Amino acid sequence: MAPPLSSLYTLSFALAVLTTLFVAASLRLLTILPNQRSKSTPWRKRPVATRVLVVLGSGGHTHEMFYLLRDLDTRKYTHRTYVVSSGDAFSAQRAVEFERGLEEREKQWRAEEERNDETANGKVKIEVTNEDGVTKSTQEETMRGERPACLGPDHYNIAIVPRARKIHQPLLTTPLSCLWTLYCSFTPLLRAPPFLPDQQPTTPYEAAAADLPDLIITNGPATAVIIILASLILRFLNWRGANSRSKCKTVYVESFARVKTLSLSGRLLLRIVDRFLVQWVELEGAGGRAEFWGVLV
Amino acid sequence: MAESWNWTRDSKLCFVTTGATAPFTALIESVLSPSSIQTLRKCGFTHLLVQYGSAKDVYDICSSAARLHIQDNKQDGEIIIDGMDFNSEGLQSQFKLVQKSKGLVISHAGSGSVLEALRYQIPLIVVPNIGLLDNHQEELAVAMERNQYLLRGDVQDLASAIRKSEGFRIKMSQFPPVTSGEHRETKSFAAIMDETMGFMD
Numbered sequence: 001m002a003p004p005l006s007s008l009y010t011l012s013f014a015l016a017v018l019t020t021l022f023v024a025a026s027l028r029l030l031t032i033l034p035n036q037r038s039k040s041t042p043w044r045k046r047p048v049a050t051r052v053l054v055v056l057g058s059g060g061h062t063h064e065m066f067y068l069l070r071d072l073d074t075r076k077y078t079h080r081t082y083v084v085s086s087g088d089a090f091s092a093q094r095a096v097e098f099e100r101g102l103e104e105r106e107k108q109w110r111a112e113e114e115r116n117d118e119t120a121n122g123k124v125k126i127e128v129t130n131e132d133g134v135t136k137s138t139q140e141e142t143m144r145g146e147r148p149a150c151l152g153p154d155h156y157n158i159a160i161v162p163r164a165r166k167i168h169q170p171l172l173t174t175p176l177s178c179l180w181t182l183y184c185s186f187t188p189l190l191r192a193p194p195f196l197p198d199q200q201p202t203t204p205y206e207a208a209a210a211d212l213p214d215l216i217i218t219n220g221p222a223t224a225v226i227i228i229l230a231s232l233i234l235r236f237l238n239w240r241g242a243n244s245r246s247k248c249k250t251v252y253v254e255s256f257a258r259v260k261t262l263s264l265s266g267r268l269l270l271r272i273v274d275r276f277l278v279q280w281v282e283l284e285g286a287g288g289r290a291e292f293w294g295v296l297v
Numbered sequence: 298m299a300e301s302w303n304w305t306r307d308s309k310l311c312f313v314t315t316g317a318t319a320p321f322t323a324l325i326e327s328v329l330s331p332s333s334i335q336t337l338r339k340c341g342f343t344h345l346l347v348q349y350g351s352a353k354d355v356y357d358i359c360s361s362a363a364r365l366h367i368q369d370n371k372q373d374g375e376i377i378i379d380g381m382d383f384n385s386e387g388l389q390s391q392f393k394l395v396q397k398s399k400g401l402v403i404s405h406a407g408s409g410s411v412l413e414a415l416r417y418q419i420p421l422i423v424v425p426n427i428g429l430l431d432n433h434q435e436e437l438a439v440a441m442e443r444n445q446y447l448l449r450g451d452v453q454d455l456a457s458a459i460r461k462s463e464g465f466r467i468k469m470s471q472f473p474p475v476t477s478g479e480h481r482e483t484k485s486f487a488a489i490m491d492e493t494m495g496f497m498d
Contacts, residue, residue: 041495050494063409067473071487076496215494249493253486257408259436275493280440294474294483297412 025236032235032243034274034289041246048147049208050215051079053188056091057221064256065219066098067297074102078150079209081192083185085163085223092158103151150205154195157209159188164222178226185223185230189213189248190240212240212247219253220265228252228269254278254290256297262286302344302377310344310400311337311459312391314410320350321405321426327452328403329359329378331366336456338373340463342400346391347380356380392417401462403450406434411441415472420462421447424455445470 054069056062072080082095164181165174192209194201201207208214216231218224228250234242242248250273254266259280262270270276270287277291278284284292302308313328315321325347327333337345349356360378367376384391388410395402396417404410406425414421423441425434442449448465450458474483484492 041493043497044495046494046496052490060409063412067412068486071485073487076491076494215490217490251490251493255408256412257433257437259433259440261433275489277489282440293489295472296486296489297473 028236032232033271041249046076047208048204049078049150050076051081051192051208051211051213052077052215052217053081053083053213053227054095055083055216055218055221055224055227056088056095057085057219057223058088059090060257061219061221061255062088062091062094064253064297065217066094068217068219068253069098072102074106074150074155075147077215078155078205079192080156081188081213082156082158083188083223083227084158084160085221086160087163092160095156095158099151099156106149106151155205155209157192159192161185161188161223161227164226181223181226182230185227186234189227189230189234212242212245214247214249216248216250217253218250220255220263222265224252225265225268228272232272249274251275252277253296254283256295258283262290302379304344308343308398309341310346310395310398311342311403312346312348312388312395312400313403314348314388314391314405314414315350315352316405316407316410320352320355321424322352322355323426323428323452324403324405324424325349325352325355326359327424327455329356329363330455331363332456333459334363334366334376335370335373336459338367338376340459341374342376343374344398344400345376345378347378348383348388348391349380350383353380353382388413392419395419399466401459403455403459406438408437411437411447415446418469418471420465420469422450422455422458422462423447424450424452446472 054065056065080099082092084091084095161184162177162181164178166177169177189212191211194206194210199206201210212234213231216228218228231242231248231250234240235248236243238244240247250269252266252269252273252275254262254277256279258266258278260282262278262283266276267287270289275291276287276289277293277296278286279292279295279297281292283290313324315324328345328347334345347356347360360380363378367373367378392402392414394400396419401420401422402414403422403424404414406423411421411423423434423438425438427435438447438449441447445468447469448458448461
């Protein structure tokens with residue numbers, strides 16, 4: 001006869017279970033932390049759609065972030081999610097302006113391209129009229145063969161998470177508010193809301209937007225630490241293939257104002273993020289992994 | 298640009314920004330001191346615009362003292378002094394005017410202003426606010442000066458930095474750097490993003 005279940009309610013059994021869980025969790029963490037995961041995905045053909053999540057912070061961080069993103073290619077990073085803290089209207093405003101700027105830039109490029117086509121392609125036109133119409137269309141296609149720019153409100157969203165610590169909030173309740181922020185961080189990580197409510201993704205762009213982000217970019221506000229932690233939890237659990245599909249790659253850029261010492265967020269995230277970038281040569285190799293490629297902002 | 302400025306082709310502007318929220322009053326005092334004003338006039342500056350933020354009282358006292366000083370020493374040339382508090386649209390138009398008039402910007406060492414001003418390729422003097430605790434302004438200013446992006450000034454002796462700025466225009470490094478670091482391959486952030494994602498081309 002099997003022993004009664006109550007015979008398992010002993011201290012030694014509880015310890016054994018806890019130890020097993022602890023070892024299993026540590027092994028799992030070791031496999032997902034960046035030492036095991038290669039710094040970058042192996043070279044591949046770029047997918048049609050990619051979602052990037054950008055964590056914005058208070059004034060200075062947001063300012064630097066948009067300098068970092070100034071050459072963002074919307075053909076590659078087809079959906080952008082900007083995460084801002086509640087009450088940070090400035091950052092949200094800057095995100096909208098940045099997107100508008102991307103649209104303006106694209107319009108200018110188009111206009112320039114058309115002007116160039118008109119002036120330089122007189123010869124091409126003659127060639128085309130000599131041949132049949134099919135050749136003409138294929139030729140045009142090869143010229144415009146590249147993917148379309150992904151701009152406008154259905155290609156980005158602004159997600160708001162509660163502030164990790166309000167100004168003058170007592171230290172005692174901070175862990176609680178951080179947990180609340182952590183809980184709320186899963187929403188923007190898991191998906192960007194569809195442009196129209198209850199819309200099922202029909203295009204690859206919409207599918208990417210409804211999926212986990214491929215890349216998370218941050219430069220050090222407190223919210224960033226929590227968002228990165230949330231992404232780590234998703235990868236720990238391999239939630240919707242967060243780890244097996246190499247989603248949620250993380251890039252941290254230390255502030256340009258940090259010359260000799262890392263910020264608190266930087267020190268916390270040093271061993272967790274996939275890539276840790278610093279902008280001054282003095283910090284190169286900090287913690288054995290900080291990369292320096294010059295001033296980036 | 299105010300009507301009373303008498304702006305001409307030969308005008309040369311020195312623009313001073315002291316931070317909008319917590320103004321750096323020592324910088325306002327320093328730039329309006331007789332030695333700075335005299336140096337500016339010798340270097341051919343015709344206009345001095347001070348963004349005083351919320352420290353209008355300090356600016357008013359110092360600027361009237363400076364105007365008296367100018368009247369007493371007319372032989373050194375005219376310089377028009379004007380002030381502004383805070384521009385919600387940013388400082389682009391001021392920086393552009395400096396760029397056009399081949400002038401100079403003197404700024405507090407906040408990274409935001411520094412990053413913005415440098416994009417106009419104009420000589421920039423930054424003055425770290427030593428009074429701020431736990432602040433990395435001094436470190437940043439030293440590092441930026443070492444890389445020839447800007448000049449570092451001191452509220453005690455702004456005049457020497459102003460004199461240096463005249464020759465600095467030809468020496469200053471391009472910002473953001475096209476190539477930087479010692480013989481290393483540099484990357485733009487866009488390239489680092491692509492590399493992390495493994496995107497070819």
